[in-house]
Amino acid sequence: MKRIGIDVGGTNTDAVLIADEKVVHSVKCPTTADVTSGILDALRTLRANPLAAVPVDAVVIGTTHFINAVVQRRSLQKVAAIRIGMPASASLPPFCDWPADLAALVSGDVFMLEGGHDYDGRPFMPLDIAGLKAAARKIRDKGLRSVAVCSSFSPLDPSCETAARDILAEICPEAAVTLSHDLGRIGLLERENAALLNAALNDLAVTTVAAFRRAIADSGIDAPLFLTQNDGTVMQAEIATAFPVMSFASGATNSMRGAAHLSGLHDAMVVDVGGTTSDIGQLRHGFPREANAVVEVGGVRTLFRMPDLLSIGLGGGSHVEQEPVRVGPLSVGYRLTSEALVFGGTRLTATDIAVAAGLLDVGDRSRVASVPKSLINAALADAQRKLEEDIDRMKTESGDVPLLAVGGGAFLVPNRLPGISEIVRVPHGDCANAVGAAIAQVSGEADQVFRDLSREDAIAAARRIAEDRAVQAGAERGSLTMVDVEDMPIAYLPGNALRVRVRVAGAIANPDVDAAA
Amino acid sequence: MSEPELTTIGLDDIEALAVGAWILGTGGGGSPYLGLLNLRRLYAEGHRVQLMSPHDLGDDDWVAVVSNMGAPLVGQERLADSRNIARAVRMQEEINNIKFRAVMSVEIGGGNGVQALMAAVHLGIPVVDADCMGRAFPEAQMTSVAIGGLRPYPCTLYDPRGIEAVVTKVPSWKWMERASRKICVEMGSIASTSKAPRTGREVKDWAIHFTTTKAIRIGRAVQEAHRRHEDPIAALLESEGGKKLFTGKIVDVARRTTEGFLRGSALVEGSDADRGDRLKLSFQNEWVVAWRGEEPIVMAPDLICVLDSVNGHGVGTETVRYGQRVTVVALPAPDVLTSPRGLEFVGPRAFGYDLEFRSVFSPR
Numbered sequence: 022m023k024r025i026g027i028d029v030g031g032t033n034t035d036a037v038l039i040a041d042e043k044v045v046h047s048v049k050c051p052t053t054a055d056v057t058s059g060i061l062d063a064l065r066t067l068r069a070n071p072l073a074a075v076p077v078d079a080v081v082i083g084t085t086h087f088i089n090a091v092v093q094r095r096s097l098q099k100v101a102a103i104r105i106g107m108p109a110s111a112s113l114p115p116f117c118d119w120p121a122d123l124a125a126l127v128s129g130d131v132f133m134l135e136g137g138h139d140y141d142g143r144p145f146m147p148l149d150i151a152g153l154k155a156a157a158r159k160i161r162d163k164g165l166r167s168v169a170v171c172s173s174f175s176p177l178d179p180s181c182e183t184a185a186r187d188i189l190a191e192i193c194p195e196a197a198v199t200l201s202h203d204l205g206r207i208g209l210l211e212r213e214n215a216a217l218l219n220a221a222l223n224d225l226a227v228t229t230v231a232a233f234r235r236a237i238a239d240s241g242i243d244a245p246l247f248l249t250q251n252d253g254t255v256m257q258a259e260i261a262t263a264f265p266v267m268s269f270a271s272g273a274t275n276s277m278r279g280a281a282h283l284s285g286l287h288d289a290m291v292v293d294v295g296g297t298t299s300d301i302g303q304l305r306h307g308f309p310r311e312a313n314a315v316v317e318v319g320g321v322r323t324l325f326r327m328p329d330l331l332s333i334g335l336g337g338g339s340h341v342e343q344e345p346v347r348v349g350p351l352s353v354g355y356r357l358t359s360e361a362l363v364f365g366g367t368r369l370t371a372t373d374i375a376v377a378a379g380l381l382d383v384g385d386r387s388r389v390a391s392v393p394k395s396l397i398n399a400a401l402a403d404a405q406r407k408l409e410e411d412i413d414r415m416k417t418e419s420g421d422v423p424l425l426a427v428g429g430g431a432f433l434v435p436n437r438l439p440g441i442s443e444i445v446r447v448p449h450g451d452c453a454n455a456v457g458a459a460i461a462q463v464s465g466e467a468d469q470v471f472r473d474l475s476r477e478d479a480i481a482a483a484r485r486i487a488e489d490r491a492v493q494a495g496a497e498r499g500s501l502t503m504v505d506v507e508d509m510p511i512a513y514l515p516g517n518a519l520r521v522r523v524r525v526a527g528a529i530a531n532p533d534v535d536a537a538a
Numbered sequence: 539m540s541e542p543e544l545t546t547i548g549l550d551d552i553e554a555l556a557v558g559a560w561i562l563g564t565g566g567g568g569s570p571y572l573g574l575l576n577l578r579r580l581y582a583e584g585h586r587v588q589l590m591s592p593h594d595l596g597d598d599d600w601v602a603v604v605s606n607m608g609a610p611l612v613g614q615e616r617l618a619d620s621r622n623i624a625r626a627v628r629m630q631e632e633i634n635n636i637k638f639r640a641v642m643s644v645e646i647g648g649g650n651g652v653q654a655l656m657a658a659v660h661l662g663i664p665v666v667d668a669d670c671m672g673r674a675f676p677e678a679q680m681t682s683v684a685i686g687g688l689r690p691y692p693c694t695l696y697d698p699r700g701i702e703a704v705v706t707k708v709p710s711w712k713w714m715e716r717a718s719r720k721i722c723v724e725m726g727s728i729a730s731t732s733k734a735p736r737t738g739r740e741v742k743d744w745a746i747h748f749t750t751t752k753a754i755r756i757g758r759a760v761q762e763a764h765r766r767h768e769d770p771i772a773a774l775l776e777s778e779g780g781k782k783l784f785t786g787k788i789v790d791v792a793r794r795t796t797e798g799f800l801r802g803s804a805l806v807e808g809s810d811a812d813r814g815d816r817l818k819l820s821f822q823n824e825w826v827v828a829w830r831g832e833e834p835i836v837m838a839p840d841l842i843c844v845l846d847s848v849n850g851h852g853v854g855t856e857t858v859r860y861g862q863r864v865t866v867v868a869l870p871a872p873d874v875l876t877s878p879r880g881l882e883f884v885g886p887r888a889f890g891y892d893l894e895f896r897s898v899f900s901p902r
Contacts, residue, residue, distance in 0.1 A: 108698040110617035112576050139726040140612050146699060173615045208614045210572070329861075414863060470611075520611070 023077045025242070026459025027063060028275055028452075029056055029084040035455035036063040038073040042282070042460070046073040047452040056086060057232040064240035076244075079529060080237050083249040083275040083458040086229055087222050087265040091319040094122065099129035100220040101165045101196075103156055104213065105181045106137030106145060106173030115171070115213055120320035127221045129165045132156040136181045137173030140470060140518075145173055148181050150188070157192035168193075169220040171201035171213035177469055197223040197263075204266065206468045207520070211315060211324040218321060219266040226265035230258050247495075247529070251327050253278040253308050253457065254464035254526050257495050269318060270327040273300050275457030277309045277328065280425040282460045283447035289423040290412055290441070293453065294430030296338040297352040299408065301331045301415045304425075306504050308526070331415050335407050337430030339371040346399035348374075348407070348433075362388045371433055374400045380432045405435045413440055427453040464504070464526040465491030472518050480506060483523040491525050500527035542594030544664055547587045552577050552655065554757030555750065559651025560852040561760070561774070562753055562869075564841050566824035567648015567674030568610035569854065572618040573656055580620060580659050587655045588664040590640050592747050595738030599639035601666055602627040603683075603736055604653050607695070607718065608728035610856060613649070622698050622730035623653050624660035629694035629702055630732045642666040642741070644681060644733055646749040647674030647824075654750075668745040672872040673841050676823040678718065679711035680884045682874045683736065686744035690714040694732045697725040746872045752778075760850040770850025771865050781898055783828065783836060784817040784866040785810050785847060791858055804844075804858050806866065817866060819844065821855040826889045828866060836868045836898040837891065839875035839884045843867050868898045 023040045029052060037047040048066045053059035060082070068074045090096045102115035115131050116124040134156070136148035160168060168189055172181035179202040186198050199220040205212030234246055248261035251270040261268060276293045280286075287307040293300045303310045309328030316327045334350020338357040341348050348371050353360040360366035362373040363384025369392070375381040377389040378397050412424065421442035426434040427450040436444055449456060467486035471479035484503060492498050505524040547555075556570040577587075595601065604623050606613070631637060641661060643654040646669040654665045670681035684690065690711045695703045695718060703721045708714045722729040736745070755777060763773035775782060786806040793802035801822045808815040818829040825842035827834050836842055844853045847863040858864075875884050876897060886893040 106616070108700075110619060111698070112579065112619040112621065113572065113617045117579065118575055140609070140615070143726075145616075145726070207611060209617060210614075416861070 023075060024459045025064070025067070025077050025080045025244075026455040026457070027060060027080065027082045028272060028454035028458055029060065029082065029086065030272060030454065034059040034063045035452045036067045037449070037452055037455040037459055038067060038077070039456065039459040040075075044283070044449045044456060046070045047449050047455065049452065055232075056084070056229070057236045060233065060236040061239055064236065064242065068240065077242060078244060079247055080242060080244050081247045081249060081255055081458040081461055082233055083271040083454060084268060085272045087225065088269040088318060090222060090225055091123075091218060091321075094126060094319070096225045097126055097221045098167055098224050099165055100127050100217055101130045101156070101160045101168045102128070102132065102213070102217060103153070103168060103170045103185055104131070104133045105135070105148065105170070105185065106209070107133050107135045109137070109145065109173065110209065113210065115169075115217060118210065118322060119214070123319060123321065127217065130159065130163060138175070138178045138181070140174060140177070141472065142178050148184055150184075153185050153188045154192060157189050160189070160196060161193035166195060167197045167199070167220040167223045169199045169201070169213070169216035171209065171216050173209055174207075175200070175202035176206055176212070199223070199263075204264065205324050206522075208324050211322050214321050215266055215323045215325060218318065218323070219264060222265040226262050230262045234258065247461070249275055249458050249461045251325055252311065252464060252524070253328075253461060255461040255495075255529065256463075260494060266325065269325055272454060273302065273330050274309050274328050275461070276300070276427060276454040277302050277304055277457065278307070278461065279453035279455070279457030280304070280427045280447065280450065281307045282456055283449055283453060284425055284445050286423055286425060286445065289425050289445070290416060291425045291427065292408065292412060292431075292434060293428040294426065294433055295336045295428050296357060296430065297334070297336045298332045299335045299428075299430070301333070301411055302328050303415055308504050329415070331411050333407060333411050335371070335404060335433065337370070337372045337375075337433070341369045341371060341374055341400050343396065346396060346403055348400050348404045371400070371404065371430065375432045401435070404433045405438070408434060409438050412438065416440060426450070462526040463491055463494050463496035463529055464524055465489065465494060465496065466522070466524045468520070468522040470518055470520045474519070476508060476519060479519050479521050480508060480523060483521040484525065487523045487525045491527060495530055496527040497530040498527070501525045502527065542590055544588040544590055547589050547655065547665070549578065549581045551754050552581070552652065554754045554761060555652060555655075556757065557760055557851060558753030558755065558757030559646055559648060561756055561843050561845065562646050562651065562672070562749075562841065563648030563674040563852055563854070564824045564843055565821055565853070565855040565858075566676065567645060567650060568613055570649045570652050572613065573649050573652035576618055576620045576656055577652060577659075585659045587658045589667050589750060590664040592666050592668045592741050592745055595639065595666065595741055597737065597739040597742075599738035600636045601736045601738065601741050602630060602638045602641040602657070603644050603670065603733040604641060604657050605644040605650050605731050605733060606653050606728070607722050607731045610649075612726060612728040616726065616728050618649065618656070619698065620656035620659055622696055623657040626694045626696040626730045626732040627657050627661055629696065629704065630692070630735055633692060633694070633704060634735060636735065638663055638735070639738065640664045640666045642745065643669045645669055645671040645674045646753050647671065650674070651753055665750065666741060666745070667750045668741060668747045669749045670745060672746040672749050672875065673839075674824055675884060678715035678733075680888070681711075682746050682872070682880075683740070683744050684711040685874055685877070685880045685883050686740075688736070688740055688744060689734055691734055693718050693734060695721050695725065695729040696731070697729060701725060744874070746874065764849050771845055771847070771867065774845075774850060775867060778869050780843075780867045780869040782865060782867050783898070784808060784812050784815075786812055786817065786864065788858060788860055788862045788864060791860065800855060802855070804855075806864060819866070820891075822889050823855060825855065827886060827891055827893070834891075834893055837886045837893055837895060838889060839871040839880070839895075840897050840899065841869040841871060843869060870899050871897070
């Protein structure tokens with residue numbers, strides 16, 4: 022199995038070729054404004070190496086393009102919101118907790134209709150079919166091209182949302198439709214927000230994925246395209262086009278997954294030290310531990326499956342202040358190669374300290390010869406103290422665990438830290454994110470309330486649902502393993518109600534085998 | 539009698555109230571976030587809520603006691619709507635042929651801490667600065683008015699589909715809990731309720747006073763300390779005369795459902811001054827007992843608050859998770875709860891722990 026992994030970051034676009042789970046070649050190219058030409062450059066540079074100019078089975082891209090669009094309020098489109106579940110929740114309509122500027126940009130129209138379900142699967146109210154048809158006609162007449170549909174308890178019973186999709190397909194077939202149960206869990210407002218953001222990114226997703234395809238085709242590669250999602254697994258490009266929000270946090274996830282792969286460790290802490298920030302996370306069974314709580318994206322509350330990450334202002338480009346001695350949080354960022362002392366600049370950075378201390382060999386070492394030893398030691402101690410505190414904050418067990426240090430600024434991580442059994446550094450660690458993209462798996466998840474079932478039976482039922490979803494998303498059934506399971510009894514509900522969340526992941530299915538089956 | 543002095547509650551007071559109510563929820567009562575969203579929108583439309591001292595009530599005034607009853611999970615799909623709680627209060631006026639002078643929450647802790655304000659907007663009457671728990675508790679009979687032996691009926695329940703129910707008469711508060719819980723489950727495990735109306739005299743004698751301003755004060759202390767990059771928990775303790783009991787990290791959470799409640803325990807591994815030590819927290823919807831080894835170091839009705847060590851906000855029993863950095867503190871319970879009769883209703887034995895209540899604040 023040969024795969025190319027690409028990470029499109031804010032500064033660099035990295036590409037790697039993996040053959041039989043090993044890195045054959047890796048390259049770094051500057052990210053370009055149009056994204057596509059940066060990918061094309063990276064692919065051309067990669068393929069210039071004869072070892073990497075071989076046929077590949079898949080290209081996997083990780084990108085922060087969609088989350089940046091939301092954060093920077095650009096390339097978003099108007100959305101019609103359809104909420105089903107009236108007369109409940111009427112005082113908190115769609116967009117009610119959005120930042121005003123973003124709501125003004127995205128809100129095209131809002132429809133609130135009767136229907137939906139209760140926690141036990143009973144219909145809440147009969148679905149207002151006539152109201153749905155009227156809404157669809159208004160959407161068509163206003164020329165809105167993207168619709169988000171959210172119905173109460175749709176993760177338990179999506180039938181109201183699918184009925185709405187069918188009506189929309191009939192009356193305004195050119196509108197793209199996002200159904201909230203495809204994206205989220207229990208939590209109407211957060212799930213609706215995810216659907217609205219997704220719908221607002223529809224046009225951008227279509228053009229971006231088409232551009233990715235073009236870059237790959239232009240580079241002469243003939244292989245299916247996958248995009249990585251927040252949880253470190255992949256989706257087929259067609260699905261990614263429909264669900265751009267699922268790739269929001271893929272950059273950080275990929276570097277953690279890549280670190281796991283390069284080191285062979287599946288349970289460890291990971292620190293990815295970049296130019297400006299360090300991201301600290303935890304690997305469990307080879308996947309990042311997810312944030313449990315509400316995650317805000319561009320000021321909007323969501324329940325996305327995002328890795329639980331702590332970002333601190335410490336990186337290779339961090340400014341070093343002298344009184345008192347402090348590293349970061351300001352950074353020279355992408356200007357490192359012109360502003361750092363060793364590169365002929367005038368700003369003392371963490372990179373200069375590392376060169377002076379002999380931890381790193383870049384630039385002109387003689388330019389940091391006059392940096393006093395006491396300053397070097399104090400700066401390194403400050404960086405160590407910051408890492409130590411925050412790595413300990415992210416640890417979830419008390420014993421010593423290994424720490425994987427990756428990223429271009431990993432030299433700032435000392436060789437010993439309290440609470441850490443060993444510091445692991447790996448070859449190609451600076452391209453861990455692209456490696457993570459290349460080795461990503463396919464996953465499926467179920468999150469439902471079960472009643473009158475034993476705990477074991479409820480988990481087994483959830484697992485079957487998750488496995489079916491993974492296979493639908495392109496996984497090979499035989500390779501699926503359970504990567505996460507969580508069950509929680511629900512207070513006050515009768516019938517031993519149990520909420521079960523199960524996630525499975527497995528290898529990308531070989532398309533030929535699928536065709537034969 | 540002169541007109542009582544009313545204070546207008548500002549939006550910043552409500553933001554602080556939401557933080558303080560969540561802390562006073564002692565792990566239960568559901569998050570006040572959706573209620574806060576309702577009030578933000580109502581305030582943006584120009585509505586304002588007035589706050590009234592319980593001392594300013596006339597003996598014969600009627601006071602509505604409101605509560606949003608049900609499972610917090612259902613509340614995440616059927617979102618709090620201020621008009622529903624107001625309708626439950628109107629039902630009490632209709633069946634009893636009375637007019638309410640003011641409204642109060644049955645519990646200041648958790649999401650119910652803002653329900654009285656939501657009702658007040660539509661009813662056009664002030665909120666009484668008081669409640670019946672001074673915190674959150676899981677059951678209807680765990681209130682100061684039950685401890686006072688006041689009449690438990692009638693109770694109105696409202697579902698926005700147009701379902702209106704009344705529990706007309708019951709022999710005890712325990713029966714009120716059982717009968718109203720059944721109706722609530724049929725309504726989808728969520729209902730807007732208005733408990734037995736109280737007279738001004740009853741509120742003066744048996745309600746727990748000044749808990750709305752207490753919740754606002756707590757929220758403000760925490761928010762301001764956090765904003766100034768100072769320790770929010772130290773600010774809370776100083777403001778309320780609380781005690782810091784333990785600091786550490788959650789290392790285990792075990793949950794189970796028994797008799798319709800969320801029970802279980804969370805284990806905190808000590809850090810800083812408590813390094814090497816462990817604290818076990820038992821909960822039934824709310825935090826009930828904290829144990830150091832076999833020894834209970836604090837128990838209900840003392841308020842056991844598990845707080846996020848960084849921002850000082852409350853940590854709920856439904857959402858507490860591995861790895862959270864928490865500080866466990868105790869706040870003093872209202873006197874009525876720690877009286878001998880009060881302990882029959884809300885002492886450790888009411889939660890199934892055969893322990894003699896000893897307050898962490900009583901002199902050794």
